[in-house]
Amino acid sequence: MGCSATTDPRRRWATRAAAPSIWPRPTSPWRIPAISSSPTASSEVERQRWVTALELAKAKAVKMLEESDDSGDESVSQTDKTELQSTLRILSSKVEDLSTCNDLIAKHGTALQRSLSELEALRLPPDSTEKIKQVNERATLFRITSNAMINACRDFMLLAQTHGKKWQKSLQQERDQRIRLEETLEQLAKQHNHLERAFRGATVLPAITPGTGGSGKDLCCPAKGDLSDEDDDNNEFFDAPEIFPMPDIMGHKRTGSNISGTSSDISLDEQYKHPVEDTKKEKRTRIPYKPNYSLNLWSIMKNCIGKELSKIPMPVNFNEPLSMLQRLTEDLEYHELLDRAARCESSLEQLCYVAAFTVSSYSTTVFRTSKPFNPLLGETFELDRLEENGYRSLCEQVSHHPPAAAHHADSKNGWTLRQEIKITSKFRGKYLSIMPLGTIHCVFHSSGNHYTWKKVTTTVHNIIVGKLWIDQSGEIEIVNHKTGDKCILKFVPYSYFSRDVARKVTGEVMDPSGKVHFALLGTWDEKMDCYKVQLGTGDNGAEARPRAHEAEDSRVLLWKRNPLPKHAENMYYFSELALTLNAPESGTAPTDSRWRPDQRLMENGRWDEANVEKQRLEEKQRLSRKRREAEAARATEDGTPYDPYKPLWFERKKDPVTQELAHVYKGGYWESKEKQDWSLCPDIF
Numbered sequence: 001m002g003c004s005a006t007t008d009p010r011r012r013w014a015t016r017a018a019a020p021s022i023w024p025r026p027t028s029p030w031r032i033p034a035i036s037s038s039p040t041a042s043s044e045v046e047r048q049r050w051v052t053a054l055e056l057a058k059a060k061a062v063k064m065l066e067e068s069d070d071s072g073d074e075s076v077s078q079t080d081k082t083e084l085q086s087t088l089r090i091l092s093s094k095v096e097d098l099s100t101c102n103d104l105i106a107k108h109g110t111a112l113q114r115s116l117s118e119l120e121a122l123r124l125p126p127d128s129t130e131k132i133k134q135v136n137e138r139a140t141l142f143r144i145t146s147n148a149m150i151n152a153c154r155d156f157m158l159l160a161q162t163h164g165k166k167w168q169k170s171l172q173q174e175r176d177q178r179i180r181l182e183e184t185l186e187q188l189a190k191q192h193n194h195l196e197r198a199f200r201g202a203t204v205l206p207a208i209t210p211g212t213g214g215s216g217k218d219l220c221c222p223a224k225g226d227l228s229d230e231d232d233d234n235n236e237f238f239d240a241p242e243i244f245p246m247p248d249i250m251g252h253k254r255t256g257s258n259i260s261g262t263s264s265d266i267s268l269d270e271q272y273k274h275p276v277e278d279t280k281k282e283k284r285t286r287i288p289y290k291p292n293y294s295l296n297l298w299s300i301m302k303n304c305i306g307k308e309l310s311k312i313p314m315p316v317n318f319n320e321p322l323s324m325l326q327r328l329t330e331d332l333e334y335h336e337l338l339d340r341a342a343r344c345e346s347s348l349e350q351l352c353y354v355a356a357f358t359v360s361s362y363s364t365t366v367f368r369t370s371k372p373f374n375p376l377l378g379e380t381f382e383l384d385r386l387e388e389n390g391y392r393s394l395c396e397q398v399s400h401h402p403p404a405a406a407h408h409a410d411s412k413n414g415w416t417l418r419q420e421i422k423i424t425s426k427f428r429g430k431y432l433s434i435m436p437l438g439t440i441h442c443v444f445h446s447s448g449n450h451y452t453w454k455k456v457t458t459t460v461h462n463i464i465v466g467k468l469w470i471d472q473s474g475e476i477e478i479v480n481h482k483t484g485d486k487c488i489l490k491f492v493p494y495s496y497f498s499r500d501v502a503r504k505v506t507g508e509v510m511d512p513s514g515k516v517h518f519a520l521l522g523t524w525d526e527k528m529d530c531y532k533v534q535l536g537t538g539d540n541g542a543e544a545r546p547r548a549h550e551a552e553d554s555r556v557l558l559w560k561r562n563p564l565p566k567h568a569e570n571m572y573y574f575s576e577l578a579l580t581l582n583a584p585e586s587g588t589a590p591t592d593s594r595w596r597p598d599q600r601l602m603e604n605g606r607w608d609e610a611n612v613e614k615q616r617l618e619e620k621q622r623l624s625r626k627r628r629e630a631e632a633a634r635a636t637e638d639g640t641p642y643d644p645y646k647p648l649w650f651e652r653k654k655d656p657v658t659q660e661l662a663h664v665y666k667g668g669y670w671e672s673k674e675k676q677d678w679s680l681c682p683d684i685f
Contacts (some may be wrong), residue, residue: 052104059100061347092585096155109143123653125590149629190466247316247410283580289570291605293317316610320370320572321603323593325381325395326581327372328407328421331385333577334360335391335411339557342414342444347483348517351509355478355487355520356528356558359505360460362472363561364526366503367573369460369468373599374403376621376684380650382595383581386412396645399661400621404438406650408665410534414445420662432460439658451655456491466594472503484512491524520558525653528559591648591681617685648680 091387116136334357339354373396383393391411398406402422409417419440426433436455442451473493479486489507492500505528507520522528532554563574572578582603584594593599598617601610628645635642650663672678 010533015490038243040591055099055104056097059096091160092157095153096151098150102146105143105146112566113140118413152358185464191467241430278599281423283563284583285576285579287321287571287574287579287603288605290572291607293607309492316598316602316607317616318371319373319602320368321374321599322578322582323375323379323381323596323599324423325375325379325397325405328395329383329393329581330364330578331361331379331411332391332393333575334559335389338411338415338417338442339413342446347449347480347485348511350449351478351480351485352445352488352520352530352558355489357510358453358476358478358489358557359522359524359528362524364575365458365470366579369470370572370626373596375405376617377645378684379593379596380589380590380591380649380684382588393647394665396647398650400625406647416443416445417441418665427463430461430463432463433456434460439660439662448482450481451478452481452658488508489520525559525561529557530558530560587676589673589678589681591684595685616665
């Protein structure tokens with residue numbers, strides 16, 4: 001074995017004796033009698049050097065011999081030592097060196113002091129005696145300082161040796177526990193997946209015979225076949241041998257390689273009959289049903305714990321066929337709340353409707369457990385509802401890392417909404433936290449009231465095992481910067497031990513002095529009510545709050561959630577607005593999310609092709625980023641000016657109200673659409 005060369009202590013001692021390089025090598029040849037008391041070296045100085053080096057090597061050899069005796073016949077080539085053990089061994093060796101040096105310093109220091117004392121006894125000039133006393137004092141002080149240093153090092157070594165084994169044991173226990181936890185979770189995830197497949201297989205309806213035909217409902221529901229029976233461990237993504245060409249949007253055909261079933265080849269086209277030019281007149285009410293793909297969730301998510309998910313490539317199996325820009329536009333689903341707010345004469349009543357609008361934006365998330373597509377840099381999405389609802393909206397992805405989207409919406413009913421949202425997310429093992437960062441602004445034209453607020457944290461629970469469910473938690477402070485009015489909304493997190501209603505939201509609307517005028521109560525997934533606070537004798541908010549719910553006759557229903565479309569559970573739980581967002585529409589910019597090929601393929605049920613196309617788009621975006629970085633580096637070397645990436649329709653400005661830097665709409669998009677001049681748009685798809 002590799003340890004045979006070092007198991008003999010004598011060979012180790014001889015090897016270590018030649019090792020110290022801090023001591024000057026003697027000019028005389030190596031002589032064994034040099035370690036005896038008779039001086040055989042060329043001078044006394046060299047003799048002392050040899051003695052010092054040999055004593056240091058001897059101390060190391062004794063230490064190694066003790067370690068060898070402790071380990072018995074165990075092989076020295078055993079390399080599975082922890083970093084902590086190695087560090088402690090090095091520290092111990094260094095402290096032993098210092099201890100040996102301390103002995104030598106004490107030995108030579110004593111001899112030096114003895115020599116100095118002898119010199120003091122001699123008859124020397126007065127000046128020499130005084131200098132000798134100073135040298136003697138300094139030598140004594142040096143020895144005391146050296147001893148203190150060595151003692152401190154020895155105490156540290158003892159402490160490290162005492163706790164080192166405990167740390168090592170705790171670290172190993174943590175590692176073993178993590179391995180067991182990963183194995184247990186993986187096993188639970190597999191069992192849960194098998195149970196789900198078994199349940200679905202037990203409830204599948206019999207196949208439709210050729211003679212009976214089928215209704216439109218049956219055509220939209222793909223048959224469940226071989227894909228559900230694949231082995232969990234063999235699910236791989238982005239493994240297609242080539243990039244599939246993107247077919248015409250209206251001519252997608254579904255092949256048997258995607259979903260098995262006799263009628264699956266026509267089910268998707270039957271739902272996609274509206275021509276592009278008619279989508280603004282007649283909105284679609286259904287999309288292709290979500291196919292039943294098997295997926296080993298744990299095999300992908302176990303390496304994402306604690307990481308930022310926006311930087312991790314995910315297959316479309318986790319997505320819904322909408323981009324984050326389209327999800328941001330869904331905040332306008334209950335735009336009529338802002339229309340009512342614009343007609344209010346009282347700023348406090350107006351604030352109640354703004355608060356209800358804020359809560360309503362979360363109602364679309366209650367069953368939406370799939371993530372939207374991360375937009376590409378420069379991707380846009382427009383929603384022109386000026387004729388039908390009086391507003392039009394534009395979103396643009398203004399940054400990729402960190403991902404940030406800017407949104408601007410104008411209404412002819414008297415309000416403007418704008419926001420820039422940066423999404424950060426962390427996977428914590430059992431749940432996924434989504435933290436939107438950024439400020440939302442709402443300005444009413446007639447009154448000039450300017451409101452701002454921020455979003456709360458969204459949490460997706462049961463990522464690995466169990467049914468996914470979503471919760472919202474935190475506080476929202478809505479401020480009217482013109483009048484000083486304020487509303488505090490509290491999103492109560494769900495608790496198994498609470499008797500309170502789930503998804504509860506409470507709020508108080510107060511004037512600048514802090515007096516509460518309205519109390520809000522409801523849930524973020526159903527409705528919000530408003531109660532006019534009856535002021536008591538104290539005429540302050542603290543006494544008035546308990547009486548708010550007593551005035552039932554003052555209750556006003558501010559907002560109620562619209563019912564979901566029929567068969568929404570098969571269409572990603574999309575609302576009526578969400579079903580229309582990805583419908584092809586003529587005249588939109590070439591960067592619009594509706595033209596994104598991987599998203600379109602996924603919507604049409606062709607997930608394998610969508611994964612390949614998604615990989616191509618992400619690689620294209622990476623190459624564009626590297627090209628910009630290379631251009632910036634060359635400009636820096638040449639000393640030439642370089643313009644960094646700038647969004648096309650938004651510009652970064654300092655907000656005069658919040659003093660934050662944010663991207664604000666600079667105009668030009670709707671004029672370009674009217675002229676159909678998209679020459680400035682980049683090629684991102």
